[in-house]
Amino acid sequence: MSFGDNQRLKGDIRGVYDIHSPDVERISTILQTRHPIAPKGSESTGLQCMTAILRRIHSHAMLGPGGLAKADHFKQAEMENPIMRFSWQMFERDASTSKIRSADWARMKSQLQECGLQTTASFEELCNSRMMNHTYWSQNEMRLMEPKVCLETWQTINESTEEIASSSLVTLNRTHSPEMTLEQAVESSFGMFRREGKPTLHRPQQPLIIRVFYDPGSGPRLPFRELRGFSLPIWRETEDRQNPLDTSERAQYVLLAVVRMRCDPKEIDVVRFYATTGAEIAPEYGGFKYLATGWSVEDEDQHRYMLFYSPPGHYLNPIEASAFPEEAGPLIKDDDEVRDSHILVSRVMEPFIEKELSRAATRRSDGPQDESTVEPGEVVEDMPMQSPPRPSSPSQEVADRRPPAGPRGNPNRRKLQQSNWQGSGRPAKKPRRVDSVNDMPVRNPRMPELDNNMDESRG
Known part of the structure; x- marks a missing residue:
């Protein structure tokens, strides 16, 4: 149909x-x-x-x-x-x-x-x-x-x-x-x-x-x-x-x-x-x-x-x-000043991001196809300095937060095993961490499950 x-x-x-x-x-x-x-x-x-x-x-x-x-x-x-x-x-x-x-x-x-x-x-x-x-x-x-x-x-x-x-x-x-x-x-x-x-x-x-x-x-x-x-x-x-x-x-x-x-x-x-x-x-x-x-x-x-x-x-x-x-x-609760500061940093860093993306595209066309693709929440390894993602909405910065891992409350789960994956041998990329940027989420708090959808109640 x-x-x-x-x-x-x-x-x-x-x-x-x-x-x-x-x-x-x-x-x-x-x-x-x-x-x-x-x-x-x-x-x-x-x-x-x-x-x-x-x-x-x-x-x-x-x-x-x-x-x-x-x-x-x-x-x-x-x-x-x-x-x-x-x-x-x-x-x-x-x-x-x-x-x-x-x-x-x-x-x-x-x-x-x-x-x-x-x-x-x-x-x-x-x-x-x-x-x-x-x-x-x-x-x-x-x-x-x-x-x-x-x-x-x-x-x-x-x-x-x-x-x-x-x-x-x-x-x-x-x-x-x-x-x-x-x-x-x-x-x-x-x-x-x-x-x-x-x-x-x-x-x-x-x-x-x-x-x-x-x-x-x-x-x-x-x-x-x-x-x-x-x-x-x-x-x-x-x-x-x-x-x-x-x-x-x-x-x-x-x-x-x-x-x-x-x-x-x-x-x-x-x-x-x-x-x-x-x-x-x-x-x-x-x-x-x-x-x-x-x-x-x-x-x-x-x-x-x-x-x-x-x-x-x-x-x-x-x-x-x-x-x-x-x-x-x-x-954390949404904060206008925090949000504005992140937007300002994004705008300042925009030329650097564009330059890095251009360099990456050039390397992909000139060399082996093993370059990274940048996805929201990831930091390019050889960028000159850390920056949050460039879009005007800063919500994507939340995906970059890296709180420590910890066990969940499951006494019966099996002992954690290290995965036995195979890869290209290329060294792993570690997201860079700047506490003043990476640990300042700027959107509304994560809510527990609500009884009502709230979908159109405010529209």
């Missing part, structure tokens, strides 16, 4: 910013920290989580001159997927945009119903829906495997979009396999399998996003640090008939987001986001039920999770990433 190419919503960020521009830092910050707003009283945490997940992916893979947003197949997918279209909203919270938000929500709701879905659907229903599988998770950039090959005929198997999306979902089910690790779950997706009675080869490719369905089971929980990332095997063809595939190479993937899925229809879905450096990305404003704090993947309850991973875009030592806690500590 297509809604036509003239269906862009009124509050679309693409009507304000050029998402194909080389300078997309401000857009990335908005997508990562400004989350979906629903009408007051709307029970739509699943839809809000799904929309927020797409925004996190947008910020990581869709922006810039080479971003996926320019690809024709993603443009076509957006015409068939109202959640994709809705995920490009500005989501401003001021009263002047209230009517636009209400109109865009109503339009999206109507289009979603035409696809057989409701705004009250759970995150799991939406994420695994036929609409998402057909338009998004089955895209070449999102599929976990190369096209499957029948080992009897050596013919490529034609798969439906539903089958491609389903086989691209990694399952870490510790109810059925209590000792399984994340790495083992990923590895188990590849190899020789029987399909319709015939041997079939499942070879990994390197997608932009890997989804992992995680059921912790009833036994000891995996420590969060063991869920931060994994190394994906890379299979290279060789000319050796005895060993036709070289499987020694690995690609690193890091955690972008975690959704804690509801146990029953009366509960809600909640989500948390991470920078590729390992730090939690704090929202620009809180008060939403689906951004509730105080929960952990190590909690001993019945919840299951959907985890989203992506290549970090730079070499990252997992030991350094694990220094960040699963959940950042509470933030």
Whole structure:
């Protein structure tokens, strides 16, 4: 079902910013920290989580001159997927945009119903829906495997979009396999399998996003640090008939987001986001039920999770990433003077940032492709001095805070194990720390879960 190419919503960020521009830092910050707003009283945490997940992916893979947003197949997918279209909203919270938000929500709701879905659907229903599988998770950039090959005929198997999306979902089910690790779950997706009675080869490719369905089971929980990332095997063809595939190479993937899925229809879905450096990305404003704090993947309850991973875009030592806690500590109250001082520092440092980005682009074009990509919350290693991110909204600085890691209250969890990832051998980058900058968050306090959405109560 297509809604036509003239269906862009009124509050679309693409009507304000050029998402194909080389300078997309401000857009990335908005997508990562400004989350979906629903009408007051709307029970739509699943839809809000799904929309927020797409925004996190947008910020990581869709922006810039080479971003996926320019690809024709993603443009076509957006015409068939109202959640994709809705995920490009500005989501401003001021009263002047209230009517636009209400109109865009109503339009999206109507289009979603035409696809057989409701705004009250759970995150799991939406994420695994036929609409998402057909338009998004089955895209070449999102599929976990190369096209499957029948080992009897050596013919490529034609798969439906539903089958491609389903086989691209990694399952870490510790109810059925209590000792399984994340790495083992990923590895188990590849190899020789029987399909319709015939041997079939499942070879990994390197997608932009890997989804992992995680059921912790009833036994000891995996420590969060063991869920931060994994190394994906890379299979290279060789000319050796005895060993036709070289499987020694690995690609690193890091955690972008975690959704804690509801146990029953009366509960809600909640989500948390991470920078590729390992730090939690704090929202620009809180008060939403689906951004509730105080929960952990190590909690001993019945919840299951959907985890989203992506290549970090730079070499990252997992030991350094694990220094960040699963959940950042509470933030201080918003302070106009502190905010203004951060904006001033950002403006002063803007020429230095532009110079560094230009130097990095030159090095990428002249040398090996091992340069880092800068993401909000990360500091370029060889910059002359520390600076906060450049966008006018200072909320992204929150993601750079680095409070000390500490154990969570789980007496039954297993002893923490150091990950055995492999990398390029490049030394890890350590975020620089200037207490006067890095420990001065400037946004509203992180709120515990509230009874009401607050979404439209102020608009």
